[in-house]
Amino acid sequence: MKKSIIVSRQGSIAILALMLILLGLLLVVLLVNSGAAEKKMGNYYGQELQARQALDAAVEWALVSLKLSLEQSSTAEPFPPCPVGSSEISIDDSNGIGFEILSPGIELEQVDSQYCWYRFKAVGIASSARVSAKKVLIRFSYTNYYTDDGAELQFTHRVFTDEGQVVENVLGLD
Numbered sequence: 001m002k003k004s005i006i007v008s009r010q011g012s013i014a015i016l017a018l019m020l021i022l023l024g025l026l027l028v029v030l031l032v033n034s035g036a037a038e039k040k041m042g043n044y045y046g047q048e049l050q051a052r053q054a055l056d057a058a059v060e061w062a063l064v065s066l067k068l069s070l071e072q073s074s075t076a077e078p079f080p081p082c083p084v085g086s087s088e089i090s091i092d093d094s095n096g097i098g099f100e101i102l103s104p105g106i107e108l109e110q111v112d113s114q115y116c117w118y119r120f121k122a123v124g125i126a127s128s129a130r131v132s133a134k135k136v137l138i139r140f141s142y143t144n145y146y147t148d149d150g151a152e153l154q155f156t157h158r159v160f161t162d163e164g165q166v167v168e169n170v171l172g173l174d
Contacts, residue, residue, distance in 0.1 A: 044128070044129060047126045047127045047128060047129035048126070048129040048131060049126075050095075050097055050124075050126035050127075050129070051097075051124040051125055051126040051129040051130055051131040052124055052131050053124070053126075054091055054097050054098060054099045054124030054125060054126055054131075055099060055122060055123070055124030055131050055132070055133055055171075056124070057089075057091060057099055057124070058089070058099035058100070058101060058122040058123075058124060058133070059122065059133070059136055059166055059169065061089065061099070061101075062084065062101060062106055062120060062122070062136070062138065063138060063163065063164045063166070065084045065106075066083060066084055066106055066118055066138060066140075066164065067140070067160065067163060067164055069083035069084055070083060070116075070140065070160060071160060074157050074158040074159070074160070075156075075157050075158075077144075077155040077158075079108050079111055079116050080108070081107065081108045082104060082105050082106065082107050082108070083106060083118075084101070084105050084106040084120075085101075085103075085104070085105040086100070086101050086102055086103040086104060086105045087100070087101045087105070088100045088101075089101075095126070095127065096125065096126065096127045097125065097126045097127075098124075098125050099122055099123060099124045099125065100122060100123045100125070101120055101121075101122050102120070102121040102122060102123065105120060106118050106119070106120040106138075107119055107120065109137060114141055114142070115139050115140065115141050115142070116139070116140050116142065117137055117138065117139050117167070118137070118138050118140075119135055119136065119137050119138075120136050120138075121133060121134060121135065121136070122136060131171065131172075132171070132172050133169055133170065133171055133172075134170045134171070134172045135168060135169075135170045136166060136168065136169050136170075137166070137167050137168035137169075138164050138165065138166055138167070139164065139165050139167045140160050140162060140164045140165075141160070141161045141162045142158050142159065142160045142161060143158070143159050143161060144157075144158050145157050145158070145159070
């Protein structure tokens with residue numbers, strides 16, 4: 001009678017050991033999958049950060065390009081309606097990093113006696129990540145100069161008194 005009790009306990013211990021091994025394997029599989037998912041998320045967040053930096057580069061590029069274009073047209077009284085067209089610039093071809101100023105380019109938004117505002121849309125790209133600026137608004141301050149010919153004031157030229165400021169940047173993920 002004692003022999004059958006020992007055999008049934010050995011069977012129970014074997015089943016318990018098998019269940020513990022299966023539970024351990026399940027935990028190992030879950031940890032490996034979790035690690036792989038975290039690695040993928042980390043890679044994507046790294047790409048998203050690079051795309052945001054590329055978008056920042058687009059805004060800086062637009063500021064410089066717009067300032068140069070406005071200074072070149074400073075002897076014409078009306079502001080140019082679209083001084084910088086759409087552009088696609090690659091920063092790092094090997095990693096697929098770049099930005100795009102979307103069509104129609106940088107457009108005149110508003111003008112008053114002290115400021116002019118230009119708007120544009122842009123996308124920063126890094127591999128599979130894209131970060132877009134739905135609306136970027138840049139403001140320049142300026143002073144117009146006139147000569148008085150006796151009958152009326154004649155516009156001579158315009159001087160921009162700052163390097164331009166980003167006053168609005170509405171971001172969105174693609």
